Amino acid sequence: MPIPLRTHLRFSCSALVAFALFAALLLVPQTAFAQTVLLPSAPASIVKVKASGATVDPRNVGTPDNIRGISLAECLDDDRYVIPLNLMGFTANMNLEVWAGPTGADCSDNAQRGNTSGSQTCWKVVSGNIAPTANLNVTVKMRDIIASPTTKNLNYVAQDDTVCGKIDYSVFSVYMLLTSGGATQGTPGKQDFQADTIGPDPVSNVHVEQGDTRLHVTWTALGSTTDEGGTTTGSTTTTATQVAIYYQEESSSTTAVDSGFSYTCKEAGAVDAGVDDSGDAQTTAVDGGCTAIPNETTSASGCTAPGFLSTGPDKTVSKLTVNANSSDTTIGGLTNGTSYAVAVVAQDVFLNPGKISALECQAPVKLNDFFATYLGDGGQAGGSCSLDMLGAPAGGASLAVIAFSSMLALARRRRQQHQSHRALPSEGQDQE
Amino acid sequence: MKAVHRRISAALAAFGASTIVLAGLLPKDALASEQDIFNDEKRSKKSPQHFALEVRISPFTPDIDKESSLGGKTPYKDTFGTMKRALVGFEFDYQAVRIPWVGTLGPGLSASYTQMTDHSFQLDGTRSKENTDLTLYPMYLAAVLRADVFYRQYRIPVVPYAKAGLGLTFWEASNPGGTSTASNSAGNSLKGHGHTWGTQWAAGVMVALDALDPGASVNMDNAVGINSTYLYGEYYLAAMNGIGQDHPLLVGTDTWCAGLAFEF
Numbered sequence: 001m002p003i004p005l006r007t008h009l010r011f012s013c014s015a016l017v018a019f020a021l022f023a024a025l026l027l028v029p030q031t032a033f034a035q036t037v038l039l040p041s042a043p044a045s046i047v048k049v050k051a052s053g054a055t056v057d058p059r060n061v062g063t064p065d066n067i068r069g070i071s072l073a074e075c076l077d078d079d080r081y082v083i084p085l086n087l088m089g090f091t092a093n094m095n096l097e098v099w100a101g102p103t104g105a106d107c108s109d110n111a112q113r114g115n116t117s118g119s120q121t122c123w124k125v126v127s128g129n130i131a132p133t134a135n136l137n138v139t140v141k142m143r144d145i146i147a148s149p150t151t152k153n154l155n156y157v158a159q160d161d162t163v164c165g166k167i168d169y170s171v172f173s174v175y176m177l178l179t180s181g182g183a184t185q186g187t188p189g190k191q192d193f194q195a196d197t198i199g200p201d202p203v204s205n206v207h208v209e210q211g212d213t214r215l216h217v218t219w220t221a222l223g224s225t226t227d228e229g230g231t232t233t234g235s236t237t238t239t240a241t242q243v244a245i246y247y248q249e250e251s252s253s254t255t256a257v258d259s260g261f262s263y264t265c266k267e268a269g270a271v272d273a274g275v276d277d278s279g280d281a282q283t284t285a286v287d288g289g290c291t292a293i294p295n296e297t298t299s300a301s302g303c304t305a306p307g308f309l310s311t312g313p314d315k316t317v318s319k320l321t322v323n324a325n326s327s328d329t330t331i332g333g334l335t336n337g338t339s340y341a342v343a344v345v346a347q348d349v350f351l352n353p354g355k356i357s358a359l360e361c362q363a364p365v366k367l368n369d370f371f372a373t374y375l376g377d378g379g380q381a382g383g384s385c386s387l388d389m390l391g392a393p394a395g396g397a398s399l400a401v402i403a404f405s406s407m408l409a410l411a412r413r414r415r416q417q418h419q420s421h422r423a424l425p426s427e428g429q430d431q432e
Numbered sequence: 433m434k435a436v437h438r439r440i441s442a443a444l445a446a447f448g449a450s451t452i453v454l455a456g457l458l459p460k461d462a463l464a465s466e467q468d469i470f471n472d473e474k475r476s477k478k479s480p481q482h483f484a485l486e487v488r489i490s491p492f493t494p495d496i497d498k499e500s501s502l503g504g505k506t507p508y509k510d511t512f513g514t515m516k517r518a519l520v521g522f523e524f525d526y527q528a529v530r531i532p533w534v535g536t537l538g539p540g541l542s543a544s545y546t547q548m549t550d551h552s553f554q555l556d557g558t559r560s561k562e563n564t565d566l567t568l569y570p571m572y573l574a575a576v577l578r579a580d581v582f583y584r585q586y587r588i589p590v591v592p593y594a595k596a597g598l599g600l601t602f603w604e605a606s607n608p609g610g611t612s613t614a615s616n617s618a619g620n621s622l623k624g625h626g627h628t629w630g631t632q633w634a635a636g637v638m639v640a641l642d643a644l645d646p647g648a649s650v651n652m653d654n655a656v657g658i659n660s661t662y663l664y665g666e667y668y669l670a671a672m673n674g675i676g677q678d679h680p681l682l683v684g685t686d687t688w689c690a691g692l693a694f695e696f
Contacts, residue, residue: 066651214608367607368554374496378505384677
C-alpha cells in the first residue's frame, strides 16, 4: 500500500526535527564546556604567601579596582600569589601555561608570547607546562610577574631580587592559558596585578623641637601631586599616603663600630670569599680579611643611632605613622635628658618607603606648663573630676549635642502641634 | 570673711534655685495667660511661645590669679598674658510662666567653652616651643526673667532681663601629652583638671529685631516657629569661688556678653 505523499512529508519533517534536536543536544555541551580557564571569586580568592608557604595578609590596593598589589618589600621577600583556577573543556593533550605581560599586552595571542624576534611582549612566569585538572592552584612569584625581561625567552626564567625597585607603578596582567602544541585553546583566565616598588619623594624641611618627655617633629606637608617616584597621575595609588616617623635613642659613639651594631663586611682576599657577612653582629673579633663598615646612618651634625642602617631603619627603631597630609606630629613617652635620633620618610599606598630624611637629634627636657607654674606659685586646686575624664572635648561636645538635640526636638514638636492646631477650625472661626 | 562670703553665695544660689522650682510649680491658671492679657497671638497670628535660645559670646579672663594662696603671684597672666579670650556658648530657656504685666519667668540652662593656649616655660624661664592649654567649660542653671511687657504691650522693642542661679565650671590644664600633672607645695602629684561651683548673676537688655521687618518676622514664625529675634547685651558676674570646695580654681569673671536670642 503506497504511503500518501502527505504522510511521507510529515514523517520526513519529523525525522528532520528529531535529527536537529539530536544534533543540538550534541553541540550544546560542546559549547558549554569549551576550553575555559576561570578564576572563581578573584581577586578575593587570590592568596599571598611567603617563600616559606605561610599565608599572609594580601593587603589590597588600588581602590576601587581592589586588585592585588606588589610592593618593594614583597618583591625582596620573594612573596608569591596563589591563584585558584577552575578549568573546563580541556583534553589530555593540553597544557596549562602561565604568562605575564605589561598593560595592553594580550598573552593569549600566540605571537605575543611565542616570537622572540621582537613582537613577543609576554614572559613565562611558571616553569614548565602544568597538566590541567578541574581545580588547581597556580603559584606565581611576584618577582616573575614584574620582571619585564628585555630579552624575551620562550621558556621560564627565574628572577632574582635585582628586578625589585624598578617599577614606578604599573599594572601587569597574568594569563592562565590552556594550550595545545603551543597554541592558545579556548578562553584564558586573566588577572591584573598593580606593582610599585619605588617609594615617594623624600620629605623635606624636617625639624625636631624639644618638649617635656616629648619631641615635636615638623616637616613640609606632602602635596597632592607629590611624586611617588615618577608617576604624577594624581591617582591614589601613585601618591604618598602616609608619613612614617622613625626614632631611636642616639648612639653614644659616632666613630667606632659599637658592640652589637650590624655592619657590612667587605671581604679582602680569599678568606671567606663569597660569603655575605652583612648583618652579622659584632660580638667577636672581626674575622680575618674583613673590613668592618658600620651601617649607621650619620647626619651632617653627627647625629646617629644604631638602628638607622644605610639600607633604612631596622626593626629596633621605633616608628609611628601619620596621614600624608600631616606636617607635624609629637613623639611621646620619651625620657627627658636622653637624646633621640629622628628621621621622617613618606610611604605610598604599597607601603614603599621613600628616601629617608637626614637624622635630627634632640633631647626632651623638663618644662613648666601652666599647671606646673600655677602649683609652683602656691596654687592649691586640681585633681577633682572634670569633663576630660569623659574624654573632653568629647565630653563638652556631647553635652552640647544633647542640649541642642533636646531643644530641636522640643521646637519640632511644638511646631507640629501648632500646625495641627492651625489645620483644625478654631472656635472663633466656627462662630464666625 | 570667707565663710560669710560662702554663706551669701549659698543663699543666693538657694534663691535662684527656689525661683526656678517655683516657676516650674506655679499653676498656669494662677496667672493670666498671654491671650487673656495681651491677646497677642490673635493680634499677630503668631505661634505660642515657650522657649528662648541665646547664642553668646563674651571676652573672658578667669580670676585664677586672685587665689589667696598664690600670694600675689600671677601664674595665669605669666602664662597666657593679659589678652582676653572669647567665651562662646548658648543658653536654653524654658519660659514656664508668664507674669502679667511683667514678662516670662523660667529656668535657663547654659553651656559655654573657651580655651587659652601659649607656650610652656623652660626651666630658665624662657618660652619653649611646646604649648600649654587651659580649657574651661562654664555652665549654669539660672532663673531667667524677661520683662517683655514694653515690647508686647507698648511696642517698644526693648526687653530688659535678669538672671540668677547656680554655676559650675569644669576646667582642664593640658599639654601635648594630655592632661597636665604636677606636684603642689606639699609634694603631692595633682592632675590638672577639676570643677568649681559658684553663682551666676546677669542683667541685660534685648533689642527686638522684629521691629525692623515685621513681615519677615511673621514669615520666620510661619516657617520655623521663631516668634521673635533679638540682639542683646548683658553684664554678668560668674562668681565661681567654689561653694563648699576647699581648693577651687577661681575660674569666674565679671564681664559683658553679647549675642542673638530667639524666642519660639
